[in-house]
């Protein structure tokens with residue numbers, strides 16, 4: 001509340017109504033609305049703790065540490081594989097609970113982000129397949145379509161050549177035209 005007072009100062013010492021259902025604060029003569037609901041009602045809460053932890057590791061790797069989506073998917077699948085081997089009994093069987101946990105772990109980082117309600121709230125960077133340098137997208141005014149550099153301009157180390165690897169996949173349309 002003190003932080004809200006600091007962020008939205010008012011000269012009148014009136015009452016502060018803080019409606020957590022709407023996540024809005026009403027100061028005397030000053031209304032500020034912002035939604036934080038996605039931090040509190042997230043689909044991942046309905047998963048088992050093991051699946052939650054696995055998905056959290058994938059989010060940390062991709063969103064905080066900056067691993068590419070491809071590497072994030074690899075982390076997820078390696079976790080699933082490790083858990084499957086750890087769960088199996090001597091005959092290779094899993095209990096119903098163990099199977100349920102494995103089914104709860106998604107195969108892609110995109111699905112994990114949606115479970116944390118983070119899809120659409122993160123920025124997808126292009127990652128160089130050669131040197132792993134990342135590139136933020138640019139946007140035209142009023143558009144939410146991202147544009148990325150087509151080639152990597154990173155110099156991996158001093159005195160090295162520019163990497164120059166292609167950052168985008170070619171897509172061949174039915175009419176024979178090529179787009180990225």
Ligand SMILES: [Zn+2]
Nearest residue numbers: 128131152163
């Ligand atoms: Zn590169």
